[in-house]
Amino acid sequence: MGGARATVPGLRLLALDFDGVISDSAPEAFVVAMRTWCALHPASRLCQPAEPLLDEARVPSSADVAGCSLYAPFLEMMPLGNRAEDYAVELHALEAGAVIPGQTAYDAFKADIDAGSLRAFHKRFYRVRAALSERDAAAWQRLMGAYPGVPELLRRRSGECVLAIATSKDRRSVRKLLAAYGIDDLFPETSVLDKEAGVSKRAHLERLGSAHGVVPAQMTFVDDKVNHLDDVAALGVVCALAGWGYNGPREAALARQRGHAVLTLAKVERQLFGG
Template identity: 30%
Template sequence: MATETPAILALDFDGVLCDGLLEYFQTSWRTYCQIWQPDNQTIPDNLDASFYRLRPVIEIGWEMPILIRALIQGVPENTIVADWSVVAQDIIKLDKLEPATIGKEVDSTRDEWIATDLEGWLALHRFYPGIIERLDQLLRSDNSTELFIVTTKEGRFVKQLLQQQGIQLSEERIIGKEIKRPKHETLRQLLGQYPGTLWFVEDRLKTLESVAEQPDLNNVRLFLADWGYNTKAQRDSVSRDSGISLLSLTQFVQDFEVWH
C-alpha cells in the first residue's frame, strides 16, 4: 500500500476530473452534419448512447465524426471496438477525406460554438462525483503536494470550468493543448522543476504506456483511472508488472494512503 505523499500530482482532465461526453457527442454530430450534409439532421435514436460506449476507441479529435459516420452506416459496435483503425481508414478512403481536414472542421465547429454560446458549451461538462471536493481539499491542505493538470483540452477552458466550481488554479498549473508537447515531456519538465515523487493519473492507457517507455521516468507512479474513457479489456490488462496501477474513483477522492 502506498503511504507516501507525492511531491507532484499530475492529473488529466477529460475522463479523470471531468466528464465531457455530452460535449464530445454534440461537437461530433455538428461536424458530421457539416461534412456529410444529411437531409435529416435530427439525431437518430440511441446514437448518443452508442457513441458514449465507444468513446474509448477515439484517440485523436478527427476520429470523432468518423465514429458517428460508422454508426450511421451500421457498422457493428463489436467491429468498431476490435478494428477501429481499419474502420476509420476505410471510411476516410471511401469518402475521400483527409484526417487533417476533418480535424480542422472539428476545431472550427467547436470554436464557432464557443464563440456564440460559451455558457451552453461549458454546461455540457460535468465533474465526476467527489472530484471538486478532493481538489479543494488538496489545494487547502498544508501538505507539500504540487498540483498540476496535464491535458489535451485548451487550458483556458479548463480554468473556466474549474472556476465555475470555485476551484482557483493558476494558469501555470494548467498545462493544456496549447503547449503542443507529449505528456511524457511535460512530466519530465515538471520533475525538473519540483524534485521528488511524481504521480500521474490518466484514463488513456496508451498515454500511460508512453510514459512507462521513458527510461528516465521509471520512478513516476502511473495510475489508470477506471472511471474514464477506457475499455474493460484495457483495465484488465493493467498489472503491477506493467508499472501501471488501476485506480478507482472511490480511491481517488480519498487520502493518498488509500491509493494502492
C-alpha cells in the same frame, strides 16, 4: 514547493489529465461531433436521431444528449480514439453499422477512411465548437461538468502535494472550466501544461518534474487512457487509470496487465493518498 507533504510516502506531485479525469466533457464533444458530421454529411442516417442537438440557435442540455440514441454507442467507442478526427471515424462506423470490437479493428477501419475527409472534419469541428461556446457560454460550460466529488477531493488534499494538469485541451478552456468548478486557484500557471506543451504526456511529466524539482518516483499520473499511462510509466512515474473516464472493462483489464493502478470514483481519495 519543496515542503509539500504527502500522506502516501513519496507522493509530491499529482498530475491529472483533464478530460475524462476532472471534467466529463463527453456530452459537449458529442454535440460538436454531431453538428460537424451533419454539416458535412447532411444526408447521413445519423442526422435524424441527432435532430434535437442540431439547432444552432441553442445549446442543448445534458438531458438532450442523454436522450439521443447515438450517445451510448459513441461513448463506447470513445476509448479507441484520441483526436477530434476520431469522432468522425466513430460516426463513419456507426453510419456503416460496422462492428468495432477493439483497437486493432478500429485502426483498420480508420485506415480505410479518406485522410482528406478526416482533416476536413477535424478543422470544421473546432469552428463548430467555437460557435457553440459563443452562442451561450454558460450553457456550453454546463455540458462539461466536473465528475462528482473530484473538485472537493482536490481542494481537501491540495496542501499535501503539488497539483498539476497534463492535457491536450487548450489552456483557456481548462482555466474557464476550473473556475466553474471552483478550483482554479489550486493550479498555478506552471502546473497547467496544455496542448502548447506538445501532445506527449511523457514530455508534460518531464517538464513538470523539472519545473517543480520532483523526481519521477515521487510523481503520480492519472489519465483515462491506457496508452498515455504506458508512455509516462516508462519514466518511472507511478501511473493510475481513472476508471470513471472514457474507458471500460477492456481498458481496466489492460491497465492492470501493464501494472497500472485502476482507480474508482468511490475510492480514489484513499487510493491516491491512503488513510
